Amino acid sequence: MRHFIVVGILIILVSVLLTIGLDAANLMPLDASAQAAPIDWMWKVMEIAMSFLFALIVVPMVYSLIVFRRRRGETGDGAHFEGNTTLELLWSSIPLVVVVAFSVIGAGNLSQTLSRDPNAMIVKVTGIQWSWKFEYPADPATGLVVVSDELHLPVNKQVLLRMTSSDVIHSFWVPEFRVKQDLVPGRFTELTITPTREGNYKVSCAELCGTSHAFMVKPVLVTTMDEYNAWLAQELVKAKEAASTPEGLGQLLVAQNGCAACHSINGAVGIGPTWFGLFGSEVELSDGATVVADEAFITESIQNPSAKIVTGFESQQMVQYTFTTEELAAIVAYIKTLK
C-alpha cells in the first residue's frame, strides 16, 4: 500500500512539473490570427494531457525498476499475479469516455476555427512551382485586378482565401496564423484567416512540391486598412504603367507567375536555363541537336516545355503555362531585353 501512495503522489508531482515546464517553454510561435486562439487553447489542454499520461506510465515503471530490481545474490521469481479484470475494465472504459469527450471538444474547437464572416475579403491564391500568386479584389472604379507574389492583408478583417494550384499540390501555411490548407489542381479549396497582429510574416509551402519546395516562401504583410489600401492603389498604378509597353507587361507577368524561381536573369545556374543572353543564342538540346533561341522557340518552350529539352535539364519537367498570344509576345519581348 505504501508503494501505491508514493507512486500516486509522484505521478501528480511529475505531471504538474511537466505541465509547468511545457507551458514555460512557450512552444507555439507568435499568434497573429483569430484562428490561433482556439488552436493554442487546445495545445494547452494537450500539454496537460500529455504530461499526465507520460507520468502515469513512466513514474510507476521507473519506480518499479528501482524498488523492485533484483538485488545482488537474490534468486527466485516475483509474485504470481496473473491479472485483474476489474482493473482492465477500468483502464479501458475510463479512457474510452475520455477520448470521446476529447473528440466532442475537438469538434467544437474545429468549428471555432472555421467560423466565417459573410463580408470577408476574398483573395484568390494560386500555387505555382515554386511561387505564390495572389489576386486581390477588383478595383471597383476601373475593374483592374492587382496581382502580386506578396500577400498584403489588413488587420482585424477576415480574409477568405480561394486557393488552387496550376501544377502539383501545394499547401498554404503561415505558422503565426496556425491554420494550413492544401491547394489542389483542378479545384478550389478555401481557408479563412483573420489577422489580428500587424507585422511581417512568411507564407511557405508545407506540402512537398518538387525540387525547390524548400524555397517556395513569400512575404505576408499585415498592416492597417489604410496602409493596405495605399499599397493596393500604388500597385494599380504600377500595373497600368507596366501594361503600356510589351517589355513592361512581360516583366510584370514574369513576376506574377514566379518564373524567377527557376530561370535566373543574371546568368546564374538555376533549375531551368537562365534567360540572360538567351535570346538569339544557340542552344544545345538533349537529343544532340542545336537550335537558335528565337521567338518561336521561346514561345514553344512556354506552351509545351517538354517538346525541346535543353541539355542538362532532362530531369526537371516544367509545367505548361497558358498565356494569351499578346502575353506570350510580351514575355518574349522582356526576355529580349535581358543581355
Add this chain to the structure above:
Amino acid sequence: MKNNSLGKAFLLLVIAGAVGYGIGLGLDALVTGGLNFSGSVASAFTLLFGFTAFFFGLYGYRGITRGLVFQVVGTVAGALFVTGIRALLRLTAFGAFFFSEPAWVFGALVGVLSFIAGVGIVTDWYKWARGMDTPEHHEDEPGWEKYFSVSLDHKVIGIQYTVTALFLIAVGGTFALIFRTELAASELQFLTTTFRAFNQTGPQFYNTLMSLHGMIMIVSILLGVSGIINYVVPMIIGAQDMAFPRLNAFAYWVAVPASVLLLMALVLGGFDTGWTGYPPLSARAPVGMQMFFLGVFTAGWSSILGALNVIATVLRMRAKGMTAMRMPIFVWASIATSIIALTATQLIGLSFQLVMFQRLFGMGFFDAAKGGNPVLFQHLFWFYSHPAVYVFVLPGLGVISELLPVFVRKPLFGYRWIAMSSLGIALVGFVVWAHHMFTSGMNEYLRVPFMYSTMLVAVPTGVKFFSWVATIWGGKIETPTPMLFVIGAIVVFLLGGVTGPPNAMVALDLHLHDTYWVVGHFHDTIFGGFVFPFFAAIYYWFPKATGRRMNEFWGKVHFWLMTPSFLTLTFGMMYIGLRGMRRRVADYDAALGFDNAHLILTICGFLIALSVLIFFINFFRSIKHGEPAAGNVWNSRSPEWLVPSPMPAHNYEVPFEVVGEPYDYGLPGSKYVEFAAKKAGKH
C-alpha cells in the same frame, strides 16, 4: 566467412563496377553525343554489374548471384524489346536515361521475374507442373553458404530476412546522414544547385535521398518484422516449419529484386515526392519514380504472401494443447499484424499502379485536366499506409509483451486483454486513414468522424501500457541488454503515443500537419514500436540461432549511446516543428533561428549511427567469437529454450504438449510445455 572470398568479392565489385560504368558511359554517349560522368546510365550499369559481381566473388555462380545475373540480363533484354517495338512504331526509341521510360519499366518488370527464375525459387513448382517429384523438405548444408541461396527452413529464411533488413537499415540510415548533414546549417552547403549526381541537382538529390530514406526504411521494417515472425513463430508454437515452406522462401526472395529496384530509383534520375508519391507530382517526376513504384509493388508481394503463410501456420500447426488463450503472446501480435498485411497491402500496390499507368498509358486517374482526382490517390494510399504503421509496431509490441515476463519473473498481467488489444488496434487502424488528410481538401466535416476513430486507438494502446506497468510492478527485475531495449521501447513508444492525440485534434493538426512535429512523433512510434523491440529480439534470440550470445558490454554501450541521442533527436524535431519548421525541405530560413537546433539534431543522428555501427560489429563478431550459450540463457519457460541451441534443423526432435499457462513465473511446479520423450524415457 572466408576472408579471401570477401576480398575477391570486393575486387570483383570494383572491376565489374568499372566495366559497367564504361558501358553505361558509352551507351549514353551514343545517344547524347557527350560524356556525362555523373550521369544516370553509367551509374545504373555500375550498380547492376558491381552488385552482381560482389556476390559472384563471395559465393560463385549460384543462388543469389544467379538471380542477380538473371535480373541484369532480364532488365536489359526487356528494355531492348520495348525499344525495338518503339523503333518499329517510329516512336522515340531512346530517352534522357538511354532507354525510354516504358522500356525501363518493362525491363525492370522482366528483371524481377528473371531474378525469381534465376534464384531457383520456382524450380520445385515448375517440376510439379511437369509431374516430377521433389523431396518434401530439403536439408541445408551446415555453414554460412545456405543463407545465399534458396532454403526452405523457416529459421534460415528468418535470418535471411533479418540480415537483409539490417543491410537496408544501413543504407537508409546512410541516406539520412547525408541529408541530415546538409540540414546542419541553413543555406545549401554541398547539395547546391551546381552539384550534380545521377542527373540530379543538389536539391533534387536531397529530395531523392529523403524519399528513399523513408521507403527503404519501411521495406527494411517489413523485412525485419517478417524476420522475427519467421524465425520465432513456428518455433514457439511447436511447428517444424511454416505451413508453406516454398511460398515462404518466395516471399523472401521477391524482396531482393525489389530492393535492387529501390536503389535503381536513386540513380535513374531519382524522384522528389517523398515516400508518399502523391500525384500530380509523382506523375511528373523522372524515371526513378517508376522504379520506386515497381519496387514497392514487388515488395508488397512479399508482405502479402508472408502474412498468408503466418496465418495458415498459426491456425493449423500449433502444438497439442495450445489453445488460442495459451499461445505465446507474440503469436497474437503476429496474427494481428498479418491480418493487416494480408488485406491492406493491395491498396498501396493499386494506388502506385494507377500512377504508373497514368504515366505509361496516359490514363488520367489523378489528372484533374482529364477529370481525375488527385485527392482520391491519398485515400487509397493511406488506406494501406496508416494500417501499415500498425504492421510495423504490433510485432514490436508483441516482443515487449513476450520478453517482459522473462525479465521481471512475473506472469504477463492481463494476457487476454493484451492479446485482444492487438486485434483491437489492427481493426480500428482500418478506419482512421483520413487523419493524414486533414488539410488535403477532403470534406471539411468528414474530418470529425476520423478524429473520433483516431482517438479510439488510444484505448487498446492504453490497455497495453497499463498491463505492462502492472507486469513490471512487484517483479524481480533483471536488466540484461534485451530488457534494456524493452524498457527503452516502452518509454519511446509512450512518447510516440502521447504525441499522437494532438495530431488527431483536427484544428490543432492544421498547425502540426507536415511539420517536424509529425516527423518527431512518427520516429518515436517507429523506434519505440519497431527499432527498440527489434534490437531486443535480436539480442534475445541471437543465442538460439548461433549458440553464442552477443557481448553484454557492447550491447549496453549500444543502448546507452542510442537512447539519449534518439530522445534528444525527436524532442528537438518536435520543438522546431511546433515553432514552424516544415518537413521534407532541403533548406530553411536562417531567420527562423533553427540553426543551433539542427546542428544538435545532426550530431544526434551521427551518434545513433555510431551506436548502430557498434551493434553491427558486435553482431557479426559474436557469430564466431561470442560467449558460448547453448542452454536456457534467459531462464525462460518458452519451449524453444528447453532444447539446445542452435536450434536443430527440424526444430523439436520430439513434439511437446502444452500443459500450462505460458507465463506462470513464480508459480512453483508449473510448466508451460512437456516433451513427449520425457514421459517415454521413464519406463
